Amino acid sequence: MINIEQVAELNKIAKQMVAPGKGILAADESMNTVGKRFAAINLENTEDNRRAFREMLLTAPGEGRYISGVILFDETIHQATSSHKTFVDALQEENILPGIKVDQGLAEFPGSPSEKVTKGLDGLSGRLREYASMGARFAKWRAVITITDKTPSDANIRQNARDLAAYALACQEAGLVPMVEPEVLLDGNHSLATCEIVLDKTLRAVFEELAKAGAVPSGMVLKSSMALPGKDSGQPAIPDEIARATLRVFAETLPQDLAGVVFLSGGQGEIQATENLNAMHQHGPLPWPVTFSYARALQDSATKVWQGKDANLAAAQRVFLHRAKMNSLASQGQYAPELEKGFETSAGGEATQD
Numbered sequence: 001m002i003n004i005e006q007v008a009e010l011n012k013i014a015k016q017m018v019a020p021g022k023g024i025l026a027a028d029e030s031m032n033t034v035g036k037r038f039a040a041i042n043l044e045n046t047e048d049n050r051r052a053f054r055e056m057l058l059t060a061p062g063e064g065r066y067i068s069g070v071i072l073f074d075e076t077i078h079q080a081t082s083s084h085k086t087f088v089d090a091l092q093e094e095n096i097l098p099g100i101k102v103d104q105g106l107a108e109f110p111g112s113p114s115e116k117v118t119k120g121l122d123g124l125s126g127r128l129r130e131y132a133s134m135g136a137r138f139a140k141w142r143a144v145i146t147i148t149d150k151t152p153s154d155a156n157i158r159q160n161a162r163d164l165a166a167y168a169l170a171c172q173e174a175g176l177v178p179m180v181e182p183e184v185l186l187d188g189n190h191s192l193a194t195c196e197i198v199l200d201k202t203l204r205a206v207f208e209e210l211a212k213a214g215a216v217p218s219g220m221v222l223k224s225s226m227a228l229p230g231k232d233s234g235q236p237a238i239p240d241e242i243a244r245a246t247l248r249v250f251a252e253t254l255p256q257d258l259a260g261v262v263f264l265s266g267g268q269g270e271i272q273a274t275e276n277l278n279a280m281h282q283h284g285p286l287p288w289p290v291t292f293s294y295a296r297a298l299q300d301s302a303t304k305v306w307q308g309k310d311a312n313l314a315a316a317q318r319v320f321l322h323r324a325k326m327n328s329l330a331s332q333g334q335y336a337p338e339l340e341k342g343f344e345t346s347a348g349g350e351a352t353q354d
Contacts (some may be wrong), residue, residue: 002172002216010219011259013137015289016097017221018191018260019306021328022068023180023292026264027057027299028101028140029073037299043308051079056306057299058087060317066324069097070177071140071293077131088135099179100131102167108146115156121166128174138177138222141167145182145202148191148232152198157205165209166168168180172219179262179293181223182206186267188230192237196227196245209271217255223293224250225266226276237272241281247283259287265297270323271340273297281333292332317328 002010017024029037034053035045036039043049054076068243070091077100078084079139088098104120118141141158145152171178182202184195203224210217227245229235250261265273277292292298298320306316329335 001214002219006172006175007216007219009017009175010172010216013097014182014219014221017069017138017177017179018262018289019068020289021332022066023294023324023327023331024069024071025057025063025067025324026071026098026140026260026295027054027073027076027291028071028099029107030204031073031075037303040307041304041307046144047075049073049308051180052086052308053081053303053306054079055081056302056313056316057320058323059090060324061274062326063321064096065096066328067096069138070202071099072136073099073101076147077087077134077136079326092135097137098135100136101142102105102127102131102139102171103141106202109153109159111157112151112153113157114148115146115151115153116144117156117159118163121163123169124167125174128170128176132174132176136176138179138221139167139171140179140181142181142183142223143316145184147184147188147198147199153227154201156208157202160226161205162207164206165213165215168215169213172215177259178215178224178250180206180210180220181264181265182225183223183266185227186225186228186231189232190230191233191235192229192241192245196249196281199225199227199246200249200253203249206270207253207255217258221259221344222261223264224252224261225264226268228266231267237276239275240282240320242276243279243283247280247286250286250288254288256287258288261289262293265292265294268297270297270300271337274323274335275319275325275337277327278330278333278335281331292327294327298327 018292038045051130091098103118106116168178302320
């Protein structure tokens with residue numbers, strides 16, 4: 001059981017994660033995923049290059065103005081900057097909360113190979129205690145829900161919901177705020193209406209299982225996908241329609257005392273993710289803090305500028321900080337496309353702000 005003092009501390013951390021005008025950087029990509037990013041810039045996927053890549057993202061001057069927390073990968077939480085300061089210490093000095101991905105990837109769902117469940121419950125409590133001792137203040141577990149003509153099945157949604165609930169309770173017992181991430185994948189040709197229905201079913205099941213497990217909503221953060229038309233649907237993704245559909249689901253499924261919501265970008269383009277987040281805040285005050293937890297939508301342009309070269313570091317960090325600032329504004333409903341004007345990145349790696 002979680003006592004009152006533990007709940008109060010979890011709520012304090014969760015509120016810091018979703019502080020006004022701030023969001024969370026997802027820098028928890030696996031080695032293979034980082035390798036794909038590096039392939040696009042012709043950079044070898046080595047431990048030192050991965051460390052330098054993380055340093056580019058995690059030490060941008062003043063990023064604490066826009067970033068409240070960073071989700072780290074196991075390799076990264078053990079690493080240090082080029083000046084031999086651990087990444088955890090570097091983040092904490094900027095008043096940024098270190099977080100950690102604790103799931104261990106996906107496996108086929110028995111009886112339905114096209115659906116997935118998430119691995120990592122075995123030995124989870126021990127790993128959580130270790131990460132907490134290293135300075136982690138929150139954790140993340142990602143489940144994925146696939147939309148096709150035959151999926152998702154009720155059984156797959158329910159199993160992922162149970163696993164997320166077991167993870168969340170283990171986190172809270174270890175003193176870590178659980179970031180609960182049931183991602184409804186963008187892949188497919190489904191309509192916005194279909195995605196809205198699936199998102200509703202998924203979140204409804206997740207919060208039913210969280211309640212059954214005894215996890216405390218005020219001490220957790222939901223990392224949600226938006227209700228979006230499938231990327232192969234041909235249906236235009238209109239920010240206001242996306243916001244209305246997503247918020248309808250939230251109103252029906254989320255507990256009032258949930259600490260907050262952060263959105264994943266889930267394959268959206270950088271500008272699209274910012275515009276859609278901004279649209280959420282055009283519908284009056286929301287019952288919960290609603291902000292961002294993006295990976296590619298914060299990293300992509302900066303990575304292309306960086307190219308693994310020290311000479312491009314400052315320019316890449318300026319690009320990263322620009323995207324972080326744009327999403328900070330969007331999380332307050334203050335973003336406008338004209339704010340992108342004058343900020344250009346040249347092919348040679350120079351970033352300029354007029």
